[in-house]
Amino acid sequence: MESEEMKKPVFDQEAGSLLVKELRANFAAGKTRSYDWRVAQLKGMIKMMEDHEPEILTALRDDLSKPELESSIYEIALLKNSCVLALKELKQWMMPEKAKTSLTTFPSSAETVSEPLGVVLIISAWNFPFLLSLDPVVGAIAAGNAIVLKPSEIAPATSSLLVRLVGQYLDSSCIRVVEGAVPETSALLDQKWDKILYTGNGRIGRIVMAAAAKHLTPVVLELGGKCPVIVDSGINLRVTARRIIMGKWGCNNGQACISPDYIITTKDYTPKLVDALKHELEQFYGKNPLESKDLSRIVNSNHFARLSKLLDDDKVSGKIVHGGARDKTNLKIAPTILLDVPRDSLIMNEEIFGPLLPIITVDKVEDSFNVINSSGTKPLAAYLFSNNKKLKEQFVVTVSAGGLVVNDTAVHLAVHSLPFGGVGESGMGAYHGKFSFDTFSHKKAVLYRSFAGDAPLRYPPYTSKKIRLMKAFLGGSIVGIIRALLG
Structure with a gap:
């Protein structure tokens, strides 16, 4: 008897071409352009979440052992907020924007018209597989595009659920989900798109960009990087420790692109900070965090092995001051703090993307800026904890990153009036709120002239x-x- 895998239809270059052709025909017919269609899809997405929240929570637990709070708030609630905002603001976003004219074209009037790009491809990540799949789709729908979503195969339960729910609640003639791994992604990248948004790592980001360049397709790359945290003295240390912990281990156990990747603080302040982190970690996750239900597991054995390699590096293995416990069977790694790791160690030269947090010490806190800027890459996010006004100003002016947060971590993700995106190797382009609408729109310049005044x-x-x-x-x-x- 044929296996289930053998029965699955093959999604190859030909299938990709047929899919894009079908979507282009439906887009050309004007189906996605109307306000009513866009509203119906956004409302359908909200209803999908309301009807199937338990199933979504189960899929996220199966893929990552996510705690219910993280799944409910950081995946479902954030996505629902994006839909609600888009529904509230959509008419305003779609309205042409008046533009000034000059004496050169007098008498005349001008405006900028937002039009959909066409057929767009969204390739999402595994670490927040529900949110990062559908949040860009909200912007693409609001802008009036036809869409193909490719979820990550590393989160198979969520990927499978997305195929079923999107097909059930959204217009399948214009919005489709394609499952699969490298062959299916390659077949999709061979097609001509009007825009590609990819969330993931820089290595695949380069592949996506190279494929897009063949068709002169614009891209949005949401990548990652080593997100630093600068900790000054004279602060509320307990609140600082708790906020660092929530940004690091409370966000998918460090498997998040905006998670703190390393801390920089002064030699004198280090003992107090380490003690505060240890105390709060025990308060949150108990004396044996491997048994805590409030910590996500490592996504798969490959990533577990990668993180273990970072810990077992000869330059690093003796630097653990807290944690370090591992459970290979259940793919669990305890929150781990490392002190004074060498700058040339493996852990300091790649994005950690896990529950390991190195601390680097400097003589004075202002030296932190040189540490960040000398790394040669620009992070997706950078964080500062300080009450020093001059230091905050210097931080904003000196550190180039996708986003900056003072006295907290990761929370800028939830502020829809701010663009979310990277710079340099941490990505290009941005979305969230109106920025999502703009990302998937073409701003068309329109000038109206009279026959008078010739x-x-x-x-x-x-x-x-x-x-x-x-x-x-x-x-x-x-x-x-x-x-x-x-x-």
Whole structure:
């Protein structure tokens, strides 16, 4: 008897081509452009979450052992908020924006019209497999596009659920989900899209960008990087420790692109910070965190082995000051703090993406900026804990990152009035709130002119007087125009 795998239809380049052709035809028919269609899809997404929240929670638990709070709040509630915001603001977002005109085109009026790009591809990540799959889809729907979503095969339960629920609650003639791994992703990347949004790591990001370049397709790359946390003295240490812990271990056990990757603090302040982190970690996760139900597991054995390799590095293994326990069978690693790890160690030269947190010490807190900037890459997020106004200002001016947060970690993700995206190797482009709508829209310039006021200046034969007047008109100065007329 044929196995279930053998019965599955193959999604290859031909299947990808047919899919895109079908979606382009439906987009060309104008199906996705209407306000009513966009509203119906956003409402359908909300209903999908309301009807199936227990199933979504189960899928996330199966894929990552996510605590219910993290799944409910950081995946479902954040996505629902995106839908609600889009429904509330959509009419305003879709309205043409008036633009000023100049003397050169007088009499005239102008506006910028937001139009959908067409057929877009969204490739999502495994660490927040529900949110990172559908949050970009909210923006693509709001902008009026046809969409193909490719969820991560590393979170198979959520991927399978997305295929079923999206097909049931959204318009399958214009919004489709394609499951699979490298062959299916490659078949999709062979097609011509009007935009690609990819969330993941830099290695795959380069592959996506190279594939997009063949068709001159614009891309949004939501990548990662080593997100630093600078800790100054003279702060509320308990609150600082708790907020670092929640940004690190409370976000999928460190498996998040905006998780704190390492801490920088002064030598003098280090003992107090380490003690505070140890105390709060025990309060949150108990004396044996491997048994805690409030910590996600490592996603799979490959990532467990990768993190174990970082810990077992000769330069690092003796630097553990807290944690370090591992359970290979259940893919669990306890929250682990490492002190004074060498800058040339493996753990300091790649994104950790797990529950390991190195601490680097400096003589004075201002030296932290040099540590970050000398790394050669720009992080997706950077964090500072300080009450020093001058240091905060210096942090904002000196550190280049996708986003900055002062006196907290990761919470900027929930502020829809801020763009979320990277810079340099941490990504390009941004989304969230109206930025999502803008990301999936083309801003079309439109100028309206009257038949009145047709000046002979622009027409041959060209004379020196016409040249003077044209320069004056382009300059926009009334005085200059008068002077040109007077010769």
